[in-house]
Amino acid sequence: MEDRINETIDYLKKKKVDYADVRHQKTCGEDIKVKNGNVDALSRNDNQGFGIRVIAQGAWGFAASSICTEEEMKRVADQAIQIAKASALTKRENVKLTETEIHKDKYQSQYSIDPFAVAIDKKIGLLLDACEIMAKNQKIKVAEGSMEFFRTDKTFASTEGAYVEQSILESGAGIYATAVDGSEAQRRSYPNSHGGDYASRGYEFVEEMRLLDNAERIREEAVQLLSADPLPEMETTIIISGNQMALQVHESCGHPTELDRVLGTEISLAGGSFLTTDKLNKLKYGSEKVTITADATLPGGLGSFGYDDEGIKAQRVDLVRDGLFVGYQTSRETALVLNQRSNGTMRADGWNRIPLIRMTNINLEPGEWERDDLMKDTKSGLLLDINKSWSIDDKRLNFQFGVEAAWEIKDGKLGKIYKNAVYTGITPQFWNSCDAVCNRKHWHIWGVPNCGKGEPMQVMHVAHGTSPTRFRNVKVGVSK
Amino acid sequence: MIGKEKILNTLDSALKDSDADQTEAVYIGGESGLTRFANSTIHQNVFEVNSKIYFRAALGKKIGVASTNSFIKADLQKALSNAIEIAKNQKENPDFPGLPSKQAILSLNTHFEKTARFSPIQRAQEVKKIFDKAKVHDLTAAGSLSTGESEIAVVNTKGVACYQPLTSTFINIVVTGDNSSGYADYLSRNVDDVDVENLAQIAIQKCLDSKDPQGLEPGEYDVVLEPTAVASLLEWMNYIGFGSKPFQEGTSFLSNRIGKKIMGENITIYDDGRDQSAIAFPFDFEGVPKEKVSFVEAGVAKGVVYDSISAHKDKVKSTGHALTPDSSDGALALNLFIQGGDSSVEKMIKSTERGLLVTRFHYINGLIDTTNALLTGMTRDGTFLIEKGKIKHGVKNLRFTESMLKAFSNVAQISADRKLVNSWWADIGCVVAPAMLMKNFKFTGKTEF
Numbered sequence: 001m002e003d004r005i006n007e008t009i010d011y012l013k014k015k016k017v018d019y020a021d022v023r024h025q026k027t028c029g030e031d032i033k034v035k036n037g038n039v040d041a042l043s044r045n046d047n048q049g050f051g052i053r054v055i056a057q058g059a060w061g062f063a064a065s066s067i068c069t070e071e072e073m074k075r076v077a078d079q080a081i082q083i084a085k086a087s088a089l090t091k092r093e094n095v096k097l098t099e100t101e102i103h104k105d106k107y108q109s110q111y112s113i114d115p116f117a118v119a120i121d122k123k124i125g126l127l128l129d130a131c132e133i134m135a136k137n138q139k140i141k142v143a144e145g146s147m148e149f150f151r152t153d154k155t156f157a158s159t160e161g162a163y164v165e166q167s168i169l170e171s172g173a174g175i176y177a178t179a180v181d182g183s184e185a186q187r188r189s190y191p192n193s194h195g196g197d198y199a200s201r202g203y204e205f206v207e208e209m210r211l212l213d214n215a216e217r218i219r220e221e222a223v224q225l226l227s228a229d230p231l232p233e234m235e236t237t238i239i240i241s242g243n244q245m246a247l248q249v250h251e252s253c254g255h256p257t258e259l260d261r262v263l264g265t266e267i268s269l270a271g272g273s274f275l276t277t278d279k280l281n282k283l284k285y286g287s288e289k290v291t292i293t294a295d296a297t298l299p300g301g302l303g304s305f306g307y308d309d310e311g312i313k314a315q316r317v318d319l320v321r322d323g324l325f326v327g328y329q330t331s332r333e334t335a336l337v338l339n340q341r342s343n344g345t346m347r348a349d350g351w352n353r354i355p356l357i358r359m360t361n362i363n364l365e366p367g368e369w370e371r372d373d374l375m376k377d378t379k380s381g382l383l384l385d386i387n388k389s390w391s392i393d394d395k396r397l398n399f400q401f402g403v404e405a406a407w408e409i410k411d412g413k414l415g416k417i418y419k420n421a422v423y424t425g426i427t428p429q430f431w432n433s434c435d436a437v438c439n440r441k442h443w444h445i446w447g448v449p450n451c452g453k454g455e456p457m458q459v460m461h462v463a464h465g466t467s468p469t470r471f472r473n474v475k476v477g478v479s480k
Numbered sequence: 481m482i483g484k485e486k487i488l489n490t491l492d493s494a495l496k497d498s499d500a501d502q503t504e505a506v507y508i509g510g511e512s513g514l515t516r517f518a519n520s521t522i523h524q525n526v527f528e529v530n531s532k533i534y535f536r537a538a539l540g541k542k543i544g545v546a547s548t549n550s551f552i553k554a555d556l557q558k559a560l561s562n563a564i565e566i567a568k569n570q571k572e573n574p575d576f577p578g579l580p581s582k583q584a585i586l587s588l589n590t591h592f593e594k595t596a597r598f599s600p601i602q603r604a605q606e607v608k609k610i611f612d613k614a615k616v617h618d619l620t621a622a623g624s625l626s627t628g629e630s631e632i633a634v635v636n637t638k639g640v641a642c643y644q645p646l647t648s649t650f651i652n653i654v655v656t657g658d659n660s661s662g663y664a665d666y667l668s669r670n671v672d673d674v675d676v677e678n679l680a681q682i683a684i685q686k687c688l689d690s691k692d693p694q695g696l697e698p699g700e701y702d703v704v705l706e707p708t709a710v711a712s713l714l715e716w717m718n719y720i721g722f723g724s725k726p727f728q729e730g731t732s733f734l735s736n737r738i739g740k741k742i743m744g745e746n747i748t749i750y751d752d753g754r755d756q757s758a759i760a761f762p763f764d765f766e767g768v769p770k771e772k773v774s775f776v777e778a779g780v781a782k783g784v785v786y787d788s789i790s791a792h793k794d795k796v797k798s799t800g801h802a803l804t805p806d807s808s809d810g811a812l813a814l815n816l817f818i819q820g821g822d823s824s825v826e827k828m829i830k831s832t833e834r835g836l837l838v839t840r841f842h843y844i845n846g847l848i849d850t851t852n853a854l855l856t857g858m859t860r861d862g863t864f865l866i867e868k869g870k871i872k873h874g875v876k877n878l879r880f881t882e883s884m885l886k887a888f889s890n891v892a893q894i895s896a897d898r899k900l901v902n903s904w905w906a907d908i909g910c911v912v913a914p915a916m917l918m919k920n921f922k923f924t925g926k927t928e929f
Contacts, residue, residue, distance in 0.1 A: 033808045039571045041808035043545035044562050046555075049530065059522065061600075065529040066549045079527060086515075086600035087522040090608050120569040128571075142729045180730035183737070183851045265518045267622040267661075268654045271842065271860070274928075352528040389847040391879075393858040398879055398927035400856050402848040420849045422856075424879075424925055455516050455624045456526070478881060478924045 001068065005157050008052070008073045013159050015081060018055040019097060021158040023309060024068070025049065025351035030116065032147045034127040036135065040144075042120070049351040054080040058094030059087035064352040097332040098341050100160075100312055107166040107306025110299060111202030115149040115171050118203045123147055126211060127175070133215035134177040139223045141185075142178040146195060147171075147206060148449070150461075154351075162311035170302060170461060172198030172449060173206045175215055179222035186225035186419055188218035188404055192243045193386050198302045198447025198461065205300075221405060224417055231406050231421035231477035237381030238423060238474045239374060242438075244403055245364060245466035246446035247387040252427040253285075253292050254362040254462070256396035257319045258345075258453075259328040261357070263337065269455055271394025274427065275325060277337065285325040286431030289367055292320040294329050295465075296344060296360035302447030302463035303362070305347070309355035312344035319362070323432070329357050349458040356454050361445060363465030367437025371468055374436055376412035382476060383407045383414060384421060400424040400478070423476045430471060438467035481596070481629060482509065482551070484643045491533075491635040494556045500537035500564050502579045503637050506765050506805055508532050509551070510630025510646075511596075515603040518622040520611040522604060536805040537563040538579065542570040545805045577792035582639035585769050586754055586762040592670040595647035596629035603627065606651075610680040614655050619687055621680070623653040627671055630907055632761075640767035648759065648907050649674060654861055655683040659929065660693060660874055662686025663839050663861035665708065667902045667910055669759060686839060686862035690874030695926065696865065698878060702835030702892075703921040704828040704866065709838045710818065711901035711911035714749070716846035716855055717884050718813050722751070722775045723801075724790035725810030726850065733853040733885060737781045743888040746821060749776040751785060751813035753800070753909065758815060758900055761908040763800060770800035773813065779889075787811040814909030821894025821914060828893050828917040830869040835917075837864040837871060841880075853884035858927065879925035893917040 005022050012020040026048035033041040050073065051064035061084025063076045115123075127145030134143035150170040157163045174196015178187045191197045191209055199205045240248060255261060256273040264272060275283070286292075296314035298304050305314055310332050319327045329345040330338070334357065346355035375383075389402035406421035407414045425433075445465040452459055491505040509531025516524035533556060534547045544566030548559040603625050614621045626649060633643040651674055652665040664682040666674050705713075717733075726732035733742070753761050753770030763769050766788055774782040786794070787802030790810045801811035829837060836859075844857035858879050865872045895915040903911050 031806065035808070038573055038575075040573075041545070041806060042543070042566050042570055043547065043806040044566060045547045045806065046559065046562075047532075047547075047549045049549065051528075060525060062524070062526040063528070064526070066531060067529065076529075083513075083525045083527060083600045086604040087525040089601070089604040090517070090520070090522045090611060092519075092521050120566065124569075124571065178729060178731065180735075183735070185729075185731040185735075185851050187731075263519075264620075264622060264656075265523055267518055267656065268516070268624055268652055352530055354524060354526055389845040389856070391843045391845040391856050391858065393877060393879070393927045394842050394860055395927070395929060397929075398858065398877075398925055400879060400881070400925065402845075420854075422848060422881075426928065455524075456512075456514055456626075 004070055004073055005155060007070065008077055009157050009159055011074055012077050017081060019159055020052060020054045021156060023051050023154060023156050023351060025152065025154040028151045030149045032123055034124060034131055035142060035144045037128065037131060039124055051351045052077050052080045053354060054084045055095050056081045056084035057088035059084050059091045060095055061087055062354045095333060096336055098335045100332060100342065102161045103307060103311055103313060104163045109168045109200045111169050113203035115203040116151065130175045130211045130215045133212065134219045137219055137223050139179045139181055139226060140177050140219055141180040145175045147173040156309060156311050158311055164307045164311055166306050168200055168305060169202055170198060170200050171202060171205045172196055172447060173209060175211050177219045177222040179226050181226045184226050186222050188222040189386055190214040190218045192446060193388065193404065195449055198449045199300045200302055200304050201300045225405060225419045228417045228419040231418035233477040235473055235475050237378055237470065237472050238476065239378060239381065239383045239468055239470045241385040241468055242444050242466045243446055244384055244387050245469050246448065246464035247390055247401060249292065249362055249364050249464045249466060250448060251390060251392045252396060252399055253319060254359040257328050258357045259330045259334040262328065263334060274395040274397050279325055281326055283325040284323055284432065285320045285428055286323045287434045288323045289434050289437050290320055290323050290431050291365040293318055293363050293365060294360050295363060298361045298445060301361035301445045302461045303360040308344040308346045309348050310342065310346045312342045315343050317343045331357050347460060349460050353458050356458065358460045359451060359462040361463040361465060364437065364469065366440040366443040366467050369436050369438045371438050371442050374438060374468065374470060375409065378409045378412060381409045383409055384423065397427050399427065421476065422478060423474050424478055425474055433472045434469060435472055436470040443467040481631060487631060487633045488635060488641050488643055491633060494560055495635060495637050497557060498537060498560055500539055500567060502538040504536040504579050504805065505635045506534040507633040510628060512626060512628025513600060513603065514624055514626040515600065515607055516624040517607050520614060520620045522607065525600060533559065534805045535560045535563040537567045539567045541572040541574065541576045542567045543573055543576060544570055547806060575789045575793045577788055579636045579638050580640060580766050580768050580788050583769050585642050588756060588760050588762050590669055590760060591629065591645040592647045595627050595649050595671040598627040598671050606676045609676050610653055613677065613680045614684060617684055617688060619655050619657050619684060621653060621655050625651045634765060634767035636767060642763045642767045644762060646907050650902050651679060653679055653683040655687040657687050657691060660687050660690040661861045665902065667900045690862050690864060693874035693876045696875045696878065698923040698925055700920045700922050702832050703918050704825060704832060704835065704837045705916050705918060706825065706839050707899035707913040707915050708840040708901050710916050711913035712841045712844055713855060713884060714816055714818060714911050714913060715903050716844050717853055718816055720846045720850040721853060722784055723810050723812045724784055724786045727784040728790060728793060731850045733851055734781045734784060738783060740781055741779050742781045742885050743776055743779040744891050745779045746891055746894060747776055747779050747888050748819035750774045750817050751815050752817055753815040758912045759910040764802040765804050766802040768798045768800040768802065773799050785811045785813045814905045817912040818914055820896050820898045822896050823893035824895050825915045828915065829866055829871060832866045833868060835866045837866055855884055856881040876929055877927050878923040880922060881924040882922045887918050887921055890919040891916050892919050
């Protein structure tokens, strides 16, 4: 493939394009789902192809094909140039890219156990054992488990001379118990909802999850929720668990700091951002307890990589420092607006898509609190655990998030459990009400394998390092 | 386009090499282009040629699935062999009734040559018309225009051999001003149906009319929901309620309610993949012909859609709503309709003393309380206060949190005209929705724009 990629780059240079890159990607995926003692789905997916991105006549064009022959690569190169010329019909100014270091390198994510080499029986067996434990209560109508594994090999080459090969292995798993009684249904998940937890690691990540140790607990909590009261409407103190904090960071800081979104390029789909460039280094986004970073270099993070899909080396940058909004996630094109260099966040979800600014590992940096001390310090409030629903406006201001379970906190101790709990707020007001973040001992990088953006839709793997965090005066229980 | 003969012959030939008791192959492939624009310029312009071929191999009741995106014989053989290997290591699925047998498939015209051949230059020329119109009013436009063709085929060792060529086009336009925005969209199989200038005018007018929006306190309001807003509610109701999986698991708002009145008598909701007035598609991904299925008839809960496995479990027949072989989501309705009434948006506004006109909703989520069909979401791109039968002014966006069982029990008027609204499943389905006047619709929050 290397020869064909280099020949295509040479061909594009001869066509005198302003810039071009070729990205070949091969992905192998395995998906296992078990339900109520049966294997519900077991599939393996092989996928490969290439995409060519071109700037010609000052405008972008992109074409892609799954047929990786020499002739097809030249045809697709020509097509990308023609598309760029069509784009040029409406251009206001020529596309420009920031200067960058040119890399020739290889990157390999680290793992101990190759999940594709682990016997299917063993993987199914673990999930079935967890289901068996969860099913030991008649109210549990659905006991489920899932695992997913991906191996991605991709090569990036550009007319500027970059040539980067990367191989990334990812693993994820989770278990879920749904209790049903008449027209009431409640669900608990472990370690997280919507597919569980994911990392750029091997099967050792799944083994470390202790799925079996948590199956009984989530079974009993799901059943308990059936007879729980719905969370009443009030304004109160909340402690949000790390897994739900991942969603909170994702929606209210990750997306609004994507500079392409800020500049309006996503308006037609998920909208824009309230973090307009006039607010940079001025807006008090949160309290002084809040420091949020974008860190693609974290070992094992689902948003980690060696280089982004523009060939920019992975970086760690501050987005919010001690409460002040100080940075964006950028690309070579958008960074120019700020007279900066790209901080390397451009990724595509496959060979057939253009790279967009995508979250890497967007982290709420750990604070100083022990979790037990934080609980004891809370006289009255709620503990909210694991995401159930999510909705935010098209500038990322008004959000309403639902969780699987909420527990009353009274004089530092957990009390009764509530069902169908939601909390709501306006992003900067909410983050300014943060008064405590738990320390690194309680900090975990939560893998999110399903972040949607772009047209055609791209589903990206990202992550969020978070720990339990406390917020004051939050409106909860507004679901009815 | 590869063509019917080559696809069916290649898949049939691959299946002849199968050692499994029963084997199925599904082909989904095509070519598609999308021109995306923002700030009144094209910023993303893409084209792809791709395919996906699934093999589902059954050894008794053990099922294995594997896929590839290469149509080369050796890669097809490898994928088939992977599927068989997975099946060997599988547990038995007691609900697997065997692969479906051959059934007659309705002949539908779903391919339009002009849509298939629509070029990047033609797409650029169309979107430029939008920019020119927006510029007159000092507004900017964002959106996308897509065109493409695809082929879907299902073949199995029990004689199923279905093939359907498709085209589709979709345009969405968001026009933005200093403090307001407006929206318009259009979905069709035929690019000739798209009137870009008219759509641009609708989005521009909404943006101009909602300029300088005023804040409004949350609470219960009568709402006139345009078809795009109604469709987005239905899309989530479908996901949490109309498929076999949530129904059988007891999380659907239809579970344990069949035969009971759950909505107003004026509400009828159904799925019909054969209706060519929408984005019709005649068979599912098991090669079973699509049947018309009613979910709610005159307010009464009627049923859900099935694939062959979920149907066997409930001792009924598949309704032709299987998803791709790798899915564990059960059956899903892809061609949704809400029956129209005799009103119009204009009549609804005229008959509203105080209420809101909603162009569309944003970021709806329906997972809070699925058995009560409780949804939340924001208004977007043109929300207006109605007073004494007239639109008074634009309002800042609001968050609703409402049970759809309540909302669809409070529908006072339904428009005669219905619109095709694009959905998650684009090429093979859509939502056909009227406008509706709903009484006492609950808004629970507000935002700053």
